Amino acid sequence: MKLFNKVAIIGTGLIGGSIGLAIKRKRLAKEIVGFSRRKKNLLLAVKRGAINRGSGKLDIVRDADLVILATPVNSIINLAPRIANIIRKDCIVTDVGSTKSKIVSCLVKIFPNYVGSHPLAGSQKSSIVNANPDIFKDSICILTPVRNTNSNTLNKMNLFWRQLGASTILLTPSTHDKILSFVSHLPHVVAFSLMGVIPCKYLKFASAGLKDTTRIAASDSQAWADILLSNQKNILKTIGLLQSSLARMKLTVTRQDRDALIKILKQAKLRRNILK
């Protein structure tokens, strides 16, 4: 089903590249073009079939009817005004940034047909090398329309993500940022912090538990700095909650209060079992 004539993917990394591959597989567009500052990246994206052609100049977005911003948060905000100067008024624009309040409040003023997206897919791996059209299958994609979001734009993007295999959920940007600060940003903070405190000389004793717990600490540093900084209020709150939780744990250990400690561990186990 052709949804678009020309899709422009800004940032042909893991997510951008995977979207390109999925669009091609589902034949959702006549043409897919890509923008990246890194020539090697574009060559690989073309070679892998994620885009038909690429450029290091934004002019490649001209005449697109869908633009997908798939760069780190700060870059999305920086590139948006320049893209607005090139595209047609009726071009639909979305982004796949991991935080939404800052991006949406900015982009909604720039693009008349914009809606924010956040596909909950991806991993600690980055780059086009790891792109995979299947990462959206059975995933959740959050769409973050606001009061003046064009209903045609919302409907078309909703359909687009469903065609890629995702279930879609509509949330306000601020609810999105609150939820993600718990289920994604805090786990990343924890993984980064944990790796920071374990002395290197002890790493050879790591078993599967430590490896799993810290897998996402290998995520891209610059992208994650942007995510954490752009969701400041929520991040500070969730880190605070974790600090309190650690303090409670410490108290039970200090007091050798086995019953209280077991209660905490049992609650954690029960909740974890929901995630299965």
Next chain:
Amino acid sequence: MKLFNKVAIIGTGLIGGSIGLAIKRKRLAKEIVGFSRRKKNLLLAVKRGAINRGSGKLDIVRDADLVILATPVNSIINLAPRIANIIRKDCIVTDVGSTKSKIVSCLVKIFPNYVGSHPLAGSQKSSIVNANPDIFKDSICILTPVRNTNSNTLNKMNLFWRQLGASTILLTPSTHDKILSFVSHLPHVVAFSLMGVIPCKYLKFASAGLKDTTRIAASDSQAWADILLSNQKNILKTIGLLQSSLARMKLTVTRQDRDALIKILKQAKLRRNILK
């Protein structure tokens, strides 16, 4: 290679059961017997071939030439004096407890031929149902001899674990507990705490990152309460280090100090890449 005539496994759960299966596969003993308070557990252990016969009475350890204590930490300490009354003087004894200082200081006084072991194998899963002789393959088993450990006991247990596929490392009980508080106990504390702060209603938004980070939060609550309480000093210290690390992260986010934050995330990524 027969190393023992009769091996008695006290606690036929995940680790005890896996040891039984591995002994049988490697033909390291003529007979393997098991002790468990739960009859169902023993029946399953026999059915799975982890033990030849089992009993809910400790008398089953009589005439064993190797006793392996594979129950939670507190239980190991409680059962030891009763076992000492039954076994022969020349019987070798080991345990597989996850903390060593408390256990070793206690058991070394009770058994003349004792050395502590800690196979760094296992997972969040417990019970004989998940027992698997392969979990020791390519794993590390830490042995914790002390000044008066009989060299024959140490050599034989060293050989035993190597026959099960593990590499062995000798550490003092206190060094063991210090290292494990970083590479195993702290990640568990973090996983438990993280699950404790995420509201249940948000769990449906969990992606692979959260799932991996908290996998070990599903570990057995009572066993882990014992582990944390028996390694009090080290646990309190490592939780303290993590709290400081989280505080530093908060500070960079509060100050919007992107460079400092990226530095922290990059260091975490570099260390995590060592773990591969």
